[in-house]
Amino acid sequence: MKFTCTKTNLQNAIFTVQKAITGKSSMPILNGILIETNKDKLILTGSDIDLSIETKVEADIFEEGSIVINARLFGEIIRKLPNDNINISTTDGISTEILCQKSKFNIINMNRNDFPELPKINENMIFSIPENILKNMIRETIFAAAQDETRPILTGVLFETKNKNFNLVALDGYRLALKSEKLENDNEINAVIPAKTLNEVSKILEDGENNVDITFTPNHILFNLGNTKIVSRLLEGEFIKYNSIIPEEFTLKVIAKREDLLNCIERASLMAKDSNTNLIKLNIEENNMIITSNSQLGMVKEEVNIILQGQELQIAFNSKYLIDVLKIMEEDEIILNFSSSVSPCVIKNKDENKNNCTYLVLPVRLLNN
Numbered sequence: 001m002k003f004t005c006t007k008t009n010l011q012n013a014i015f016t017v018q019k020a021i022t023g024k025s026s027m028p029i030l031n032g033i034l035i036e037t038n039k040d041k042l043i044l045t046g047s048d049i050d051l052s053i054e055t056k057v058e059a060d061i062f063e064e065g066s067i068v069i070n071a072r073l074f075g076e077i078i079r080k081l082p083n084d085n086i087n088i089s090t091t092d093g094i095s096t097e098i099l100c101q102k103s104k105f106n107i108i109n110m111n112r113n114d115f116p117e118l119p120k121i122n123e124n125m126i127f128s129i130p131e132n133i134l135k136n137m138i139r140e141t142i143f144a145a146a147q148d149e150t151r152p153i154l155t156g157v158l159f160e161t162k163n164k165n166f167n168l169v170a171l172d173g174y175r176l177a178l179k180s181e182k183l184e185n186d187n188e189i190n191a192v193i194p195a196k197t198l199n200e201v202s203k204i205l206e207d208g209e210n211n212v213d214i215t216f217t218p219n220h221i222l223f224n225l226g227n228t229k230i231v232s233r234l235l236e237g238e239f240i241k242y243n244s245i246i247p248e249e250f251t252l253k254v255i256a257k258r259e260d261l262l263n264c265i266e267r268a269s270l271m272a273k274d275s276n277t278n279l280i281k282l283n284i285e286e287n288n289m290i291i292t293s294n295s296q297l298g299m300v301k302e303e304v305n306i307i308l309q310g311q312e313l314q315i316a317f318n319s320k321y322l323i324d325v326l327k328i329m330e331e332d333e334i335i336l337n338f339s340s341s342v343s344p345c346v347i348k349n350k351d352e353n354k355n356n357c358t359y360l361v362l363p364v365r366l367l368n369n
Helices: 007-020 071-080 131-139 195-204 258-269 319-328
Strands: 002-006 032-037 041-047 051-058 060-063 065-070 085-089 095-100 103-108 126-130 156-162 165-171 175-182 189-194 211-216 220-224 228-233 252-257 279-284 288-295 298-310 313-318 333-338 345-349 357-361
Touching: 002 007, 007 032, 007 041, 007 051, 007 071, 007 085, 007 195, 032 071, 051 195, 065 071, 065 103, 071 103, 126 131, 131 165, 131 175, 131 195, 131 211, 156 195, 175 319, 189 195, 189 228, 195 228, 252 258, 258 279, 258 288, 258 298, 258 319, 258 333, 279 319, 313 319, 319 357
Parallel strands: none
Antiparallel strands: 002 060, 002 085, 032 041, 032 065, 041 051, 051 228, 085 095, 095 103, 126 211, 156 165, 156 189, 165 175, 175 357, 211 220, 220 228, 252 298, 252 333, 279 288, 279 313, 288 298, 333 345, 345 357
């Protein structure tokens, strides 16, 4: 194998495929990058079995072949080389030579035959969505996925298409995030993707309007971004029927400035941080929401102007869950819907034209409730 590539192109490709390499695997080969050359392309692949990333790079190919070398070491070497063309070759099959200006490295190769093959996916069940839209949808839902592995299905995000709607849904038992976009596609898909996969996908997606093509098999999902392909296993099991969790009728509606409410809750949460529940109390009155927190450290009281439709209410929340939602939303005014002090709060944008997100947060039950 022999090729020449610019440092910038090679470094960017390494950075992309390293997102699939955790460095925690008991299989040493999964700490390596597969490097392949064919007629006119350099192909790099990283994998941890569950997630695989392949990217193609422009390079001058002089001899075809394939090797696997340690990803961390290879990445560090390329990063520290001068900003010039890099010549890489292997002659004996045992080691790889890296040349750039006056620098010369020899890296011992890993066993190419041990590297896992990427799942074969027939790319005929495809739908497309602009990269920036998918990136935003992931950002606005992934925070609500469970971190606890006791219910593995909740560590994923539901990927659902039906009635020409594309929905991403995440929930962890305490809160729920739902984001929807219109989709000109009649396929019906229901699959759960590991949140850690979507986290890495969002880092690779651009902010532009180029489409990403998505293909499903019963066990895998493929994201095709042209020169880069991301393949991930799907989580097994059935996702919670989220529609049955979201209330449709409420007795109380609050309209508030999102940023004002966020700032008040963040300040109130400072006093709540010495408890596991980050408890804050909301006293919802006619024109005001009074936010309080008491702890061994002291107490805090905040007030924010609101428009109230319905009866007054006292309710308590884990401040972290409210802060996560308010930070991820972007609209100036939001609506908070309530039914009682022990029922979920459902948060949406006030502008109905932009109301394609739904967030649900469960309250904390107080002793007097």
